[in-house]
Amino acid sequence: MAEKKTWGIVGGGVLGMTLALRLVQAGHKVTIYEAAEKVGGLTSSWKMDGIVWDKYYHVILMSDLNTRKILQEIGLKNDMQWVETKTGFYSGGKLYSMSNLIEFFKFPPINLIDKFRLGLTIFVASKIKNWQRLENIYVAEWLTKWSGKRVFEKIWLPLLKAKLGENYKNTSAAFIWTTIQRMYAARKSGLKKEMFGYMAGGYEKINQQFEQHLLVLGVTIHRNTKVTAIKKTADEKIELGSEKGTQIFDTVISTLSSQASVAIAGELTAQEKQKHNAIKYLGVICPSVLLKKAISPYYVTNITDGWPPFTGVIEMTALIDKKEVNGKHLVYLPKYVNPDDGLFDKDDAGLRKMFCDALFKMYPQITEEDIVFWGASKARVVFALPTINYSKSIPGIDTSIPNYYIVNSAQIINGTLNVNDTIQVAENKLKEILQTNG
Ligand SMILES: Cc1cc2nc3c(=O)[nH]c(=O)nc-3n(C[C@H](O)[C@H](O)[C@H](O)COP(=O)(O)OP(=O)(O)OC[C@H]3O[C@@H](n4cnc5c(N)ncnc54)[C@H](O)[C@@H]3O)c2cc1C
Structure with a gap:
C-alpha cells in the first residue's frame, strides 16, 4: 500500500466523493471541503411541498457501469428500480410518441x-x-x-x-x-426498448449513503465550508484556505469548474488561467413543477417547435413511482443557457409565468389549479461545451503549483455530462496522479 499522504478535495459532488473513496481505499488520509450544507452538488435534492427529490432530473442507465459499481460498493445496489420508459416528441403543436x-x-x-x-x-x-x-x-x-x-x-x-x-x-x-x-x-436493442433506472428515495439517498460510507472509512468532510484560497508552501505542500481557517495538505485536487479552480489559486500563471478560463460552459435554469395530474406517458419529450422557453419536458413520474412524490406528478422544464443569460436575473414570478404559460399551451388539460409546487433551480456553470478540437485544447490536470491538480467534468471528452462519465474522469485522472504522486 502507498505511503499515507494527506489529500484535500475541493467540492463534495460526485467527482469529489469518488476521488475521496478511491484515495481512502488506497490508504490515504482525505478531507473533503464542500461549500453547500449537503454533499452531492448538482445531484443534491430540495424540498417541494414537503417532498424531498432531486433539484435536477437524474436517470441512471443500465449501461452506467461506473455508477452502478459505486452504488454496489455503498450498499445500494438492491434499491435500484428499472423501468421501461417512453419518449415523446412535440412537433407542429402536437405530441407524438416516439418510443x-x-x-x-x-x-x-x-x-x-x-x-x-x-x-x-x-x-x-x-x-x-x-x-x-x-x-x-x-x-x-x-x-x-x-x-x-x-x-x-x-x-x-x-x-x-x-x-x-x-x-x-x-x-x-x-x-x-x-x-x-x-x-x-x-435501449436494450436498437430502438426497441428504453430501460431507465432510478434510486428509490432519489439521489438524496445516494448522497447520504455515499457520505456515510466515506465517514466510516475515515474521510473527513467539512460541509458549509467554501474554499477561498490555494497556495504553495515553501516545502511544496499546499495551504488550503477556507471560510473556517487554513490547513496544510500534501496534495489538493479541485473538482470545481475550470474558472472556479483557477480563481482560488492566484499563484497560477497567467497563461494557464487563460487556458482554463477559455473553456466555455453552459448553465441551466431548471424549474420543478409538482402537479395534481399527469401530463403525458413520456419520461422525455423533445421539442422541435421553437416557441417553448424550455429545452424539453421531463416527466419524472413517468419513470419513478408516484409514491416517491406523495402521489403527485413531477415535471422538470429545463432550459440550457449561457452563464450570463438574462433568465438568471428574471424574478421568480416572471419565470413562472413564462414557463407555465408555455406548459399550459402545450398541455391544455393542465391549468394553474393543477400546480401544487413551483420552484426553479439554477446553476450558471454546468457543462463544458465540446467545441472544435476540444480534447486537444483543454488543459491537463496538473498545474504550475506543485501538488495542486484540477480534475473536473470539463475533462469528459468523449461523453456527455452525466454521473457515470464524471466517475470515470475521477477514477482515470486519479490513476494518473497516483502514478507520479502516490
Ligand atoms: C439539469 C441536469 C440534469 C442532469 N441529468 C443527469 C442524468 O439524468 N443522469 C446523470 O447521470 N447525470 C445527470 N446530470 C449530471 C450530473 O448531475 C453531473 O454529472 C454530476 O453531478 C457532476 O458532479 P461534479 O462533482 O463534477 O460537480 P458538482 O455536482 O457541480 O460538484 C461540485 C461541488 O463543489 C461545491 N463547491 C463549489 N464551489 C466550492 C468552493 N469554493 N469550495 C468548496 N466547495 C465548492 C459545490 O457546492 C458542489 O457540491 C444532470 C445535470 C443537470 C444539471
Whole structure:
C-alpha cells in the first residue's frame, strides 16, 4: 500500500466523493471541503411541498457501469428500480410518441425518405468508434451531411438550439455522437426498448449513503465550508484556505469548474488561467413543477417547435413511482443557457409565468389549479461545451503549483455530462496522479 499522504478535495459532488473513496481505499488520509450544507452538488435534492427529490432530473442507465459499481460498493445496489420508459416528441403543436420503430415511421413531420436519413444518421453515429475525427467537424455540418438539409432544419436544428442556443454553431459533431451513444446504450436493442433506472428515495439517498460510507472509512468532510484560497508552501505542500481557517495538505485536487479552480489559486500563471478560463460552459435554469395530474406517458419529450422557453419536458413520474412524490406528478422544464443569460436575473414570478404559460399551451388539460409546487433551480456553470478540437485544447490536470491538480467534468471528452462519465474522469485522472504522486 502507498505511503499515507494527506489529500484535500475541493467540492463534495460526485467527482469529489469518488476521488475521496478511491484515495481512502488506497490508504490515504482525505478531507473533503464542500461549500453547500449537503454533499452531492448538482445531484443534491430540495424540498417541494414537503417532498424531498432531486433539484435536477437524474436517470441512471443500465449501461452506467461506473455508477452502478459505486452504488454496489455503498450498499445500494438492491434499491435500484428499472423501468421501461417512453419518449415523446412535440412537433407542429402536437405530441407524438416516439418510443419504437413503428412510431418512428408514423412520425408525420417528415416524409419517408427523410425518416430513413434521420434513422441512418442515428445508426451511423451509434456505430462510429473513432470519435476524435468528429471533433474537428461542426455538428451542424455533420448532421446536414447525413440527414440532409430538410431533416436538419426540421428536427436537428430546433433540438440543437434548444440544448445549446446559438452555441451550436461552435459545437463539434462529437456532441451529437456522445448524446446518441448514451441514448443508444439505454435501449436494450436498437430502438426497441428504453430501460431507465432510478434510486428509490432519489439521489438524496445516494448522497447520504455515499457520505456515510466515506465517514466510516475515515474521510473527513467539512460541509458549509467554501474554499477561498490555494497556495504553495515553501516545502511544496499546499495551504488550503477556507471560510473556517487554513490547513496544510500534501496534495489538493479541485473538482470545481475550470474558472472556479483557477480563481482560488492566484499563484497560477497567467497563461494557464487563460487556458482554463477559455473553456466555455453552459448553465441551466431548471424549474420543478409538482402537479395534481399527469401530463403525458413520456419520461422525455423533445421539442422541435421553437416557441417553448424550455429545452424539453421531463416527466419524472413517468419513470419513478408516484409514491416517491406523495402521489403527485413531477415535471422538470429545463432550459440550457449561457452563464450570463438574462433568465438568471428574471424574478421568480416572471419565470413562472413564462414557463407555465408555455406548459399550459402545450398541455391544455393542465391549468394553474393543477400546480401544487413551483420552484426553479439554477446553476450558471454546468457543462463544458465540446467545441472544435476540444480534447486537444483543454488543459491537463496538473498545474504550475506543485501538488495542486484540477480534475473536473470539463475533462469528459468523449461523453456527455452525466454521473457515470464524471466517475470515470475521477477514477482515470486519479490513476494518473497516483502514478507520479502516490
Ligand atoms: C439539469 C441536469 C440534469 C442532469 N441529468 C443527469 C442524468 O439524468 N443522469 C446523470 O447521470 N447525470 C445527470 N446530470 C449530471 C450530473 O448531475 C453531473 O454529472 C454530476 O453531478 C457532476 O458532479 P461534479 O462533482 O463534477 O460537480 P458538482 O455536482 O457541480 O460538484 C461540485 C461541488 O463543489 C461545491 N463547491 C463549489 N464551489 C466550492 C468552493 N469554493 N469550495 C468548496 N466547495 C465548492 C459545490 O457546492 C458542489 O457540491 C444532470 C445535470 C443537470 C444539471
